[in-house]
């Protein structure tokens with residue numbers, strides 16, 4: 001069952017940036033890639049540091065701590081030292097507000 005929660009305004013997440021938000025106790029990082037918004041759990045699967053401290057490189061989020069790379073659209077890990085993906089959340093935009101499905 002879906003559980004859509006408003007997490008931010010689109011205006012709060014500029015193109016090419018990351019934004020960390022806390023959603024009902026879950027840390028979430030929003031990534032704006034060319035106007036498309038993606039949402040991942042804001043916790044690296046390597047050592048649990050916030051991915052929102054990292055940076056975008058194309059369609060990937062690169063963890064600033066040890067360089068692990070994750071695909072923003074899916075959370076798939078693409079490089080060491082991460083050997084596991086991070087959770088990704090479905091995103092909807094309604095009336096310039098960002099909603100994610102926390103279920």
Ligand code: FES
Pocket residue numbers: 044045046047048049063064065066067068081082
């Ligand atoms: S905590 Fe992200 S690569 Fe180590």
